[in-house]
């Protein structure tokens with residue numbers, strides 16, 4: 001079973017190959033994963049990389065007064081138009097950069113922002129939302145869910161790349177904290193993704209659904225609610241998963257989150273790669289009932305090349321962090337760790353920790369949690 005697991009779990013890297021999603025999420029073919037609400041659905045098409053606001057939010061039309069529709073105007077108009085909104089892009093063709101002078105409006109009505117609709121999209125995001133000119137704020141800030149952010153490059157914002165306060169929000173297929181190539185650090189000033197809501201979905205197990213969350217100054221992904229799912233993401237590496245592009249602190253922080261699913265063992269694309277981060281891979285600091293299985297922590301997606309996190313691979317701490325399940329005994333449940341040479345992985349190892357398949361207790365301290373051969 002060990003060999004079978006290795007083949008199944010570690011060789012199918014397509015889920016991390018963003019290019020493999022070419023065509024799968026192209027213009028307007030967005031219904032399956034992004035749209036969470038039905039009924040009234042207003043579609044707005046952004047056709048300008050400018051930054052002017054909507055001239056009249058009472059008219060139902062995205063227009064900055066010159067006939068152009070900017071992302072700022074689109075969000076303003078979508079907020080003002082009752083019901084679910086979809087924002088698509090048609091700013092010429094190919095890569096475009098939007099550089100707002102101030103933070104964009106909060107998203108106050110459920111919205112689907114689909115950067116993958118931009119003509120020329122071929123599997124990796126080409127709409128860049130840069131915070132380089134903004135003095136404060138996050139790149140996209142959802143106040144009301146279920147909202148979905150898909151196919152965007154969100155970088156250089158003073159606060160988070162994406163802040164989520166709604167329930168049922170989804171973040172899929174984005175580069176958060178890097179350039180368009182996914183190889184250069186363009187980190188946001190705080191966390192890559194910071195979710196305060198419940199049932200947040202970060203990534204997914206299908207090609208193109210995972211996010212690249214790397215280079216951010218603090219945590220890569222922080223979850224604070226219940227029922228979240230984190231699958232198929234690269235956290236702390238480049239887009240190819242071949243080298244560190246670490247977040248400054250912990251890669252994935254389940255700060256007070258409960259009943260979160262991180263990874264999975266029923267499909268190869270469910271696993272996350274959490275490697276190259278500055279203060280550990282995955283942190284469980286509170287909450288209860290989180291399940292962590294089938295992930296790759298401290299290596300490349302193949303599990304054979306060291307990309308260590310500084311500190312622990314998985315840290316379980318605090319007397320309130322209880323009832324978590326880390327790894328398991330079924331094929332592919334083990335959280336992947338390096339095999340040889342052991343010295344290459346020491347930075348991911350710490351105190352003895354809960355073994356595979358056991359619920360964590362209030363252990364305190366740093367835990368290295370992988371079964372080396374599961």
Ligand SMILES: [Ca+2]
Pocket residue numbers: 054055056057058059060061062063077
């Ligand atoms: Ca308008």
Ligand SMILES: [Ca+2]
Pocket residue numbers: 042077078079080081082083084085109110
């Ligand atoms: Ca609306």
